[in-house]
Amino acid sequence: MKNNLFLLFLFFTSLGFAQDYFPINTEVKTSKNTTVVFENATIYVNPSEVIKKGSMVIKDGKVVAIGRSVKAPAGAKKVDLSGKTVYPSFIDIYSDFGIKKPARTRGGRSPQYDAQRKGYYWNDHIRPETDPTTSFKFDTKKAKQLVNAGFGVVNTHMHDGIVRGNGMLVSLNTASNDAFRMINNRSAQYLSFSKSVKSRQNYPTSRMGAMALLRQMYLDADWYAQGNAKNKDLSLEALNANKNLVQIFDAGSHLDVVRADKVGDEFGIQYTIVGSGLEYERVADIKATGATMIVPINFRKAYDVSNPMLTEQISVNDMRRWNQEPSNLAVLAKNGIEFALTIHDLKSVAAFHKNLKKAIKYGLDKTKALEALTTIPAKILGETTIGNLNVGSHANFIVTSGDIFDSKTTLYENWVQGDRHVVNDMNIKDINGTYTFNTNGKDFELTVSGKGAKQRGSLKSGGKTVKSKFAFKDNWVHLTINDGGQFARIVAQMSPNGMSGQLYANDGSTTNWMATMKKDSKKAAKKKSTKQTTPTVLPVSFPNIGMGNFVQPKQQTILIKNTTVWTSEADGILENTDVLLKDGKIAKIGKNLKARRALVIDGKGKHLTAGIIDEHSHIATSAVNESGHNSTAEVTIEDVVNPDDINIYRNLAGGVTSIQILHGSANPIGGRSAIIKLKWGENADNLIYKNSPKFIKFALGENVKQSNWGDNQTIRFPQTRMGVEQVYKDYFQRAKEYEALKTSGKPFRKDIELETLSEILKKERFISCHSYVQSEINMLMKVAESFDFNINTFTHILEGYKVADKMAKHGVGGSTFSDWWAYKYEVKDAIPFNAAIMKEAGVTVAINSDDREMSRRLNQEAAKTIKYGGVSELEAWKMVTINPAKLLHIDDRTGSIKVGKDADVVLWSGHPMSIYSKAEKTIIDGTVYFDVEEDKKKRAALKKEKAQLVKMMLNEKLNGGKVQAPRRKMLKQFTCETEGTIIN
């Protein structure tokens, strides 16, 4: 029924879509004249080529001629488009049109580790074999909405899985059928970081797991292509077959855009990347990917800030985004980033034009906007016959009353493949104006306003409103008047000076009726405030949150005078000493130092130390655990470093300069670490140490055997400490054999996981192992020794004191909590004297946090070793500076105040381990990243900015703008046991 109604809506269709080589058994075979010529229009052949008063001829759904003086072929139907503008119809390059996402597969409570499909890739979330045509069903209702918005073609695919298979390019011609609508059924290949809902297979559980999986998949595809596999793998075959297609990656946040691009680059693939609409927050990083972007145009509503108690909960980041995101497209264009638009995440297609106009108001160039809807998507897909009106292209175009981006413009028609779809009837006259008439000796004034079929009239007499009903249908005026019980009905048509027709009075009499249009009243009726105010866009900070930097701090020459220097070296503590920082290094230590153009800081009464190093942190990352397998050596935290985490700033305020972001403890063999400096405001890449020492997290105990994961997690090997040993033996043996095969010159399947493990065997990568009880600590040392390498660090190592002698002999360091215990059974014997005993035994000891709160007070945690076990102050301080530096193999660069080392120092208000002391300046590579005085200024500026944003939002609401309920940004706490991925 709905379809029938819709067909009525179509004024005419040019011909039945009979495929010309198909037999016909119902009638004689006919062909109809399909040639139409459009004349006198302003025609955009493409966004930058405009023909004024041009003509265009279309035939059989294609453009056959276009230009200023085109001869209409004999017999062509002529359409006069004087005063009208013609554009190529729009393309939505990233759509799920007609392809329904399947329902999520439900299953038992027990986790699923293996793939459920056979003959395909080992991971169910890799589905390159997905063929969109098998699930495509043309959605007429949605097509109508899209056509009304100006779209002629959509590029759709199954939005499910990490690799999603092909997409298809479909025209939205509702009068046709799929045989003609399908322009390309292998338009591109699609990828994302999200798992398929069709399978419950556990791996990957994190962003970094998805990245590792993609890498291994590309390696496996290559290996398969060389004919090395013994089995059939339809997924890899499809992947190889899709190799030359455009690869479109749905990434999202700016961090994920960079992550996707990184994976692509490693395999020589330049993805076209779907972003989030917030690219402006790190536009330089987006530009550096070199990717063409596909950007949504979905703007959030202002928050309802009328309740001050709730308003406090909204982060300035969310408030700013409301203000800033309409400028995203303008920022992309300004930075020379090529982008196409998509409306796939819009709840209603109708919002598209409103948002687009907003983006233009915020500075988006109109040509760029048009390109983003026509030529760029066509270019991405390698299609030459859509998005333009060149001869030979599809006759996909829209007819408008003028500039498509002007709010007064009407979109009349959208022609798709030569078929006309009427959006607003362009033959309806514009009768706006004021008309006067006299009836029964009384003067009336009729004012008509509005557009097209929606033109409305209001009637007045002697300045007072008269009850009336006005309609304008098929260019006929229908006016019913109720003037104090006196009824009259008027039916009229437009005349050169106004309207003329008949008046049907109360008594049934009919008289001729005329109304005269007031001079200039047409313009007056249309005249509206056209004053365009340029919107205020607040500046972006790095990261774009309350404590972000509007200007990145610069490296300086800094001279700190007359201070107490804790060297963390053999010199111990130097009183009344000067330290010069230059070119990012510690340049001089001494008395009465001088330096030109240096920032001189009076350090009198203060203490200068090396920056604190946290051996065990989980801040500044978007994921911690990849728990889908019992070994995940293939994943790396470096893939998911999150430079936007406020905890970076909070840690700086606690004097921390370097951290190791460790993988969690969900599995015996975890992922690789990221060792970073807390350079607040920089991007992820700039945080990570250059030539970083290679680390990997291992874990023992209750977490890896899933003891506290609930009663359903009982099938993954290992479930006991006995099994843990065998996991290690198995993997190291395999790594050993892998390495042997690799060096033999015979063909081998490159395996990222085993590559990583063989780095350990080759002593190129170090293990930091989460550990609690003595039995397993001892075991891992023995396993390592049997494979001829050493464990580098036992982290947590709460029963280290019980095997401290063995640790010293093995040469492993211990990085422990100061005083945590009793939170699970395996820490029942954890004692705060652990650090002191391990130190006594000759183990290199560090104090770590594993906690975003404790990490900002590691100076206090170090002080606890003085209380518990009587460690000397100098030694205690080393446990958070040079000792963790040694454990991380960065002690040649940082961790102490020594000439030549990185200028990573902290100026404390007093004794660094006093509970009453505060970090006043935290300096990394000679750049001040935290300054207690700057912090005060930031607070004041933030308060001011929030007040400004509240004012703007109140205005928005009072002016009738739509608002949304306040929301509070919750930060997930990351510990060893955290699952999943944070999406910014």
Added chain:
Amino acid sequence: MKKLFIYNLIFFFSLGSIIAQQTPAPKQSQDIVIVGATAHLGNGEVIENSLIYFKDGKLSTIAKAQLVKMDTSGKRVIDATGKHVYPGFIALNASLGLSEIDAVRATRDFDEVGQMIPHIRSLIAYNAESQVVESMRPNGVLQGEIAPRGGTISGSASVMQFDAWNWEDAAIKVDHGIHMNWPGAFTRGRWWLGEDAGLRPDKNYPKRVQAIKDFFMKASQYLNGPKSTKNIPYEATAGLFNGAQKLFIHVEGTKEITDAINTAKSVGINDIVVVNGTGAEKVADLLVKNNIPVVIDRAHRIPDNIDDDYDLPFRNAKILMDAGIMVSIGMQGQMERMNTRNLPFYAGTYAAYGVPKEKAVQMITGNAAKILGIDSFTGTLEAGKDATLFISEGDALDMRSNIVTHAFIQGREVSLETHQTKLWKRYLKKVKSK
């Protein structure tokens, strides 16, 4: 010793913690004089070079040493020159002894089923021999309020001292207060049902408040009536109406705090303590006018909101004190039982961020005792009060110098050995012998 340890390990979970930890000290038999220490009285005052004399478990003299002439024959004299003496620190809103190992369900005894359960008493589940409890003493934390968790009205709390054979011996004030969790006025949309995930006033909030009000009204009516059929929950609230018990309301948000106080007062409950109290400074007048103190959270936490000052939690005490509110520190939070021994350092951190040091000491001694209603006999170093105090090598609010050499509870010198110190000594010896 070693045998005992292994025995302990084997039986710890099968039989519960049946192995006595440190044997509770016997009654004070000899008079004790501590001389030369800096005495922090717990009321904001400090006496340098003090003399502290106690006998039969009670403090007798606290004064400047020069001003006292005392015959010390027959008395035990402790020279504490250069050291510091403090009243035993008091942990509020703690759950010590109600769970031993957080992850082992069998040991968790702090949260009972039910919403309005004032009759549930923390007292009887308190494990006087908990290894976690004994680890408090070497840090100067000698007394605490043991409170149940969960539900709307969680149950009755009692005050314990931390050197006892059993809960009866441990209790220094039984069922002194009832703990209640006030509902939040705002809720988040159920996004999984397609609702906007934003915050909005919770439609059920007035209903929840009314339910609390109804409960207390009915309890009050019952208590004033014939009580022909006993109602155990209502009976348990009697002290709230006659002033014998305080109502500890866990509440955050200015609207909620205001509603909580007004509701309690409207049903005739006037002795109120606010716990957590985020935003309390904005309704300080209401709190001050009604003599309502606030038990704030531990200092060692991260700010609630992304945009908050990094040190906002650290300044919490100072902010409320500046508004004229009486403040002490509660223990609720992550790993709260084992972390309770860090109470001195929470106070120290509050001191680092604006609270004068002696006021910081007062928060966890004098103020805490007042809040619990035990200030008549403990909480400060004043004549006539319990000799519950400790000697520290230095400033007890600082990790470096919180080195407790002696601790007394009711005049009894308590052991500073713990499960942890025993392991320390045993394994240090092993390491040193190599």
